[in-house]
Amino acid sequence: MRKNVTAKITGGQIPHGRVKVSGAKNAATRLLAAALISDGQVKLENFPTELVDANYKIDFIRKNGGEVKIDKINEALTIDSDKLVSSILDSYNYPIRTTYLLVPGLIKKSGNAKIPYPGGCKIGNRGYDLHLMVWEKLGAQIIERPDYIEVIAPSGFKAGEINFPISTIGGTENALISASTIAGETTIKNAYISPEIECLIDFLRSIGSKIEVVGNSFIRVIGQSELKGSIFQVMPDRIEALTWIVYGILSGGDVLIEDVPFSSMEIPLIHLKEAGIDFYRNSTNVRVSPECLVNGTLQPFELASGTHPGIISDMQPFYTLLGLHADGISRIFDYRYPERLKYCEELIKFYPEKINWEKGSITTFGSKGFRPSSCSAYSTDLRGSMAVVIAALLAEGTSEIYNVEMALRGYNKLKDKLEHLGVKILIEEEETEWQVS
Numbered sequence: 163m164r165k166n167v168t169a170k171i172t173g174g175q176i177p178h179g180r181v182k183v184s185g186a187k188n189a190a191t192r193l194l195a196a197a198l199i200s201d202g203q204v205k206l207e208n209f210p211t212e213l214v215d216a217n218y219k220i221d222f223i224r225k226n227g228g229e230v231k232i233d234k235i236n237e238a239l240t241i242d243s244d245k246l247v248s249s250i251l252d253s254y255n256y257p258i259r260t261t262y263l264l265v266p267g268l269i270k271k272s273g274n275a276k277i278p279y280p281g282g283c284k285i286g287n288r289g290y291d292l293h294l295m296v297w298e299k300l301g302a303q304i305i306e307r308p309d310y311i312e313v314i315a316p317s318g319f320k321a322g323e324i325n326f327p328i329s330t331i332g333g334t335e336n337a338l339i340s341a342s343t344i345a346g347e348t349t350i351k352n353a354y355i356s357p358e359i360e361c362l363i364d365f366l367r368s369i370g371s372k373i374e375v376v377g378n379s380f381i382r383v384i385g386q387s388e389l390k391g392s393i394f395q396v397m398p399d400r401i402e403a404l405t406w407i408v409y410g411i412l413s414g415g416d417v418l419i420e421d422v423p424f425s426s427m428e429i430p431l432i433h434l435k436e437a438g439i440d441f442y443r444n445s446t447n448v449r450v451s452p453e454c455l456v457n458g459t460l461q462p463f464e465l466a467s468g469t470h471p472g473i474i475s476d477m478q479p480f481y482t483l484l485g486l487h488a489d490g491i492s493r494i495f496d497y498r499y500p501e502r503l504k505y506c507e508e509l510i511k512f513y514p515e516k517i518n519w520e521k522g523s524i525t526t527f528g529s530k531g532f533r534p535s536s537c538s539a540y541s542t543d544l545r546g547s548m549a550v551v552i553a554a555l556l557a558e559g560t561s562e563i564y565n566v567e568m569a570l571r572g573y574n575k576l577k578d579k580l581e582h583l584g585v586k587i588l589i590e591e592e593e594t595e596w597q598v599s
């Protein structure tokens with residue numbers, strides 16, 4: 163049984179005040195899994211404790227004997243995985259993508275791992291064959307069972323060479339964590355380095371793994387059979403930071419956004435500038451207000467999302483929103499996930515006739531001063547759901563967003579943060595048989 167979560171949003175409330183960006187979902191959920199290979203206690207600070215995706219992973223870890231203490235006030239997790247042991251669970255219904263990262267800890271502590279099949283947003287082809295390849299290259303046997311994937315390596319992983327045929331974030335993360343459990347040298351070729359992967363590498367080094375990154379895509383890992391504990395800070399979320407900047411601009415509010423990871427979002431910020439936004443900033447904060455619009459309005463633009471250091475696909479829907487409020491026609495392309503446009507079917511309800519989309523390509527017909535109309539809409543994927551929430555916040559009247567749990571997978575304390583800005587939304591939950599993913 164899952165919860166069906168609906169947001170009721172009265173649009174037009176103008177945000178004023180401060181909002182602090184939380185620890186990054188795409189770093190925190192990886193660090194939580196990586197903590198399981200440590201032989202000591204791991205404390206993760208700046209951890210987004212209310213993130214739905216993180217809580218699915220915590221639930222799985224606890225059901226497999228790990229101890230996780232959550233400190234919601236200080237945003238920290240303490241993880242003790244001494245007693246971690248692979249168990250057969252009643253249900254493997256975990257609608258999150260990175261279940262594969264739970265394998266290295268379980269293999270190290272019990273020689274066996276039974277993990278849910280990878281879920282996550284339905285945004286196009288999301289294979290997992292390269293994860294199986296990583297474990298096979300490191301000497302494990304794999305059985306794909308109806309409900310779960312079983313990985314067997316009774317004496318742990320063995321050092322090896324991993325050569326990725328394509329750029330894969332998840333594959334690189336899996337290889338890094340798995341290799342760190344081995345007291346020998348593993349090489350990773352054609353690895354993908356993103357800011358969140360750099361954060362993961364820093365964490366693995368902090369527990370004793372020796373990791374050398376040569377150039378942009380070659381990594382040498384010398385793990386240890388005994389890995390120590392660590393106290394580690396999760397990096398701030400670059401996608402959340404962009405989300406608040408876009409909402410601040412479109413709402414006409416005055417918002418100070420704290421803890422913006424500028425160094426990991428240089429190109430996304432250049433594109434905001436090209437759309438006519440010139441915000442105030444210091445080394446960690448951004449302030450957005452109506453004066454940031456250089457010509458008093460947003461300029462139309464053209465951009466393509468793909469891989470880091472450019473605009474990653476996860477940021478694409480927020481540029482679509484900007485385009486809808488720019489003065490003219492904008493074009494947004496998604497080269498990474500051309501199918502990631504389903505949310506446009508919901509967004510157009512707020513912006514009738516103002517958006518066209520076909521595989522990998524979105525055209526927006528913006529006009530200065532336009533206000534979207536209120537409506538009922540569904541959540542399709544995490545970022546698409548958040549884009550629809552923002553449309554509702556800007557709309558005239560009251561809107562309902564169904565299955566808003568999708569957005570809460572990636573936005574920590576969303577309701578509280580909005581309230582802090584003076585914007586009230588209602589989130590209602592009811593038990594349902596309906597599936598999240």
Ligand SMILES: CC(=O)N[C@H]1[C@@H](OP(=O)(O)OP(=O)(O)OC[C@H]2O[C@@H](n3ccc(=O)[nH]c3=O)[C@H](O)[C@@H]2O)O[C@H](CO)[C@@H](O)[C@@H]1O
Nearest residue numbers: 287288289290291292293329330331332333469474476498
């Ligand atoms: C390189 C890239 O842009 N990665 C994005 C991808 O990460 P995510 O970690 O989901 O995907 P990967 O980077 O691992 O893989 C990229 C793609 O490679 C293919 N693949 C991957 C693993 C595998 O075993 N088999 C396989 O075929 C899939 O088509 C997958 O979609 O989606 C996330 C959610 O939107 C984004 O945050 C990441 O920026």
Ligand SMILES: C=C(OP(=O)(O)O)C(=O)O
Nearest residue numbers: 259282283476544545572
């Ligand atoms: C699609 C995303 O997440 P996941 O890979 O967890 O589905 C996202 O973070 O935008």
